[in-house]
Amino acid sequence: MPTTRLRVCAESELAAGTGRRVLVQPGWEIGVFRTREGALHAIDNACPHAGAPLHNGPIVGGDVVCPLHLWSFSLTTGKCTLFEGPEVEVYPIEVDAGYIYVLLEEEDADE
Template identity: 45%
Template sequence: MMADARWIDIGPVEQLPALGARTLPVQGGQEIAIFRTATGSIHALANKCPHKAGPLSQGIVHDTSVTCPLHNWRISLLTGEALGEDKGCVPVIPVKIDAGRIYIERASALAGVV
């Protein structure tokens, strides 16, 4: 376990299937969805669709977007913004990969924690 002021280690990249997602609950804060694209890049968004709060982690990942399982809104994994005709935005949480492990930015992950 690596203690670091800015980044939190949340485990190895292989825990995520390609084109899949996992959830990361934050005690006292909001749940985060971690995604992996076909090219292996990792992204994190608040696990709440801007439309009706659907769990984005359960959607289908394609290219760099995820389609919400509730009403098929497409959300960009890069910007958190709804794509196409829909309007809305969900917070993006910065992540990085180092030596095969995923690190999530502490301050953003804990945003809203009281």
């Protein structure tokens, strides 16, 4: 399936232990994170509980903690790590020529 590359930022603009958001289209943001160990991850930015922006939450190990009510989500699987059920979509990510990209299937981008 064709893939769209969504440019996030220069690699140097995302420090270890931080997140930032990128707008896909109105009403849809993806949160992009770099763990303290340097791994990059991309997940839907809206918390499934009440919609808080996950990119503002602290990164603890391989999880991000929602800043509003502290639900925690695995950056690898998108699943809530506190209890079963809630999860966010996870997207592939790549670095090319010093820039970070999120990869979206064209089907995703049309939603």
